[in-house]
Amino acid sequence: MQHELPIYLDNNATTRCDDAVVQAMLPYFTQYFGNAASTSHAYGWSAAEAVKIAREQIAALVGAEPQEIVFTSGATEGINLALKGVFETYASKGNHIITVATEHKAVLDTCAHIERLGGQVTYLAVDVQGLIDLSQLEQAITDKTILIAVMYGNNETGVIQPIKEISEIAHQHNVLFFCDATQAVGKIPVDVMTNDIDIMSFSAHKIYGPKGVGALYVRRKNPRVRLAAQIDGGGHERGFRSGTLNVPGIVGFGKACAICSERLPQEADRLRTMRDKLEQELLRLPGVSLNGHPQQRLPNVTNLSFEGMEGNMLIGALNKEIALSSGSACTSASMEPSHVLQAMGVSDELAHNSLRFSVGRYNTNEQIDYTISTVAKAVRYLRDGQKPEIALKETKQ
Numbered sequence: 001m002q003h004e005l006p007i008y009l010d011n012n013a014t015t016r017c018d019d020a021v022v023q024a025m026l027p028y029f030t031q032y033f034g035n036a037a038s039t040s041h042a043y044g045w046s047a048a049e050a051v052k053i054a055r056e057q058i059a060a061l062v063g064a065e066p067q068e069i070v071f072t073s074g075a076t077e078g079i080n081l082a083l084k085g086v087f088e089t090y091a092s093k094g095n096h097i098i099t100v101a102t103e104h105k106a107v108l109d110t111c112a113h114i115e116r117l118g119g120q121v122t123y124l125a126v127d128v129q130g131l132i133d134l135s136q137l138e139q140a141i142t143d144k145t146i147l148i149a150v151m152y153g154n155n156e157t158g159v160i161q162p163i164k165e166i167s168e169i170a171h172q173h174n175v176l177f178f179c180d181a182t183q184a185v186g187k188i189p190v191d192v193m194t195n196d197i198d199i200m201s202f203s204a205h206k207i208y209g210p211k212g213v214g215a216l217y218v219r220r221k222n223p224r225v226r227l228a229a230q231i232d233g234g235g236h237e238r239g240f241r242s243g244t245l246n247v248p249g250i251v252g253f254g255k256a257c258a259i260c261s262e263r264l265p266q267e268a269d270r271l272r273t274m275r276d277k278l279e280q281e282l283l284r285l286p287g288v289s290l291n292g293h294p295q296q297r298l299p300n301v302t303n304l305s306f307e308g309m310e311g312n313m314l315i316g317a318l319n320k321e322i323a324l325s326s327g328s329a330c331t332s333a334s335m336e337p338s339h340v341l342q343a344m345g346v347s348d349e350l351a352h353n354s355l356r357f358s359v360g361r362y363n364t365n366e367q368i369d370y371t372i373s374t375v376a377k378a379v380r381y382l383r384d385g386q387k388p389e390i391a392l393k394e395t396k397q
């Protein structure tokens, strides 16, 4: 069996750049190195033209107008701009934000910052499958509410919130709706118009583009969303975000979006087939259970708990062969169990025993088969109280 080890099954953490993305970027480091804000010469013009095309490709993937795309350094920055920008701009209307306990740390930590600045934040609970309750959302709205921030698809479980219903509730109450769609964009159809989203963040490196570039969609009409800039300077990006544009990164992001637009339905089917096979086979092992909604979720991820087995120990047994994250993915340095699983009512123990498998464009059926047998062997050896090293030796083929 020929494949590079470890097999990469951590595509929700980041993805390999598509070769076509790298090729598209290369000329913008050397031949066309101009500053897109230089209006007096051809170097600037070619950079600006490339940014214009990328903006169109990115807008097209999410159903936005090109002028509604604000370039950032990634989703984290976009989230900061959205939440802090709304808090500052709409201060005269109110100071209350509603979000969810299972949001990404970029949202939760920004909300904590806003609380320190005098903001009020409500953290909605989720049910055992990871979904919010829409009537609880509606009840949480007060006359001081300025923003509802709910993610599209969860990075740990893939659970997809009822986005259209949430935006309807928000708008009935004259509240803005921000959506962190970093995991959903490129994997499922995401459309800011049909879902009536006011502000939305996403990122290139989760969709086979480069790291360090992202976008914030900011609605231009009905209503026109205003945001206080969080980075001041030359007034780039219509004043929303100053700083010389990362032209090669933006070109790569545009190309990555164009590829997703082209391949989305087929690619989603292929990933779902691999994910389902992996999940079904692993669920046959004793003591393995699924975390998250079995249907309403992204096609590429499964989050499983392995009873009686510390996730990090299982990862330790597997990580020479399979690269994946434990349930505490984004803060894997800490031993805190995943806040997402905790919010879903998963016990601390089962949260500690969880693994996230996220498949992507570069995975093959062969890798999935190899993963199934490797995990099965590691589980068996760990259950029998033997050392992980033995499991690894045995699984080498």
Ligand SMILES: *Cc1c(COP(=O)(O)O)cnc(C)c1O
Pocket: 012, 013, 073, 074, 075, 076, 077, 104, 106, 151, 153, 154, 155, 180, 181, 182, 183, 202, 203, 204, 205, 206, 213, 214
């Ligand atoms: C990865 C991720 C982010 C952060 O994106 P960066 O571009 O790495 O800053 C935010 N939200 C979700 C849901 C993510 O998966």
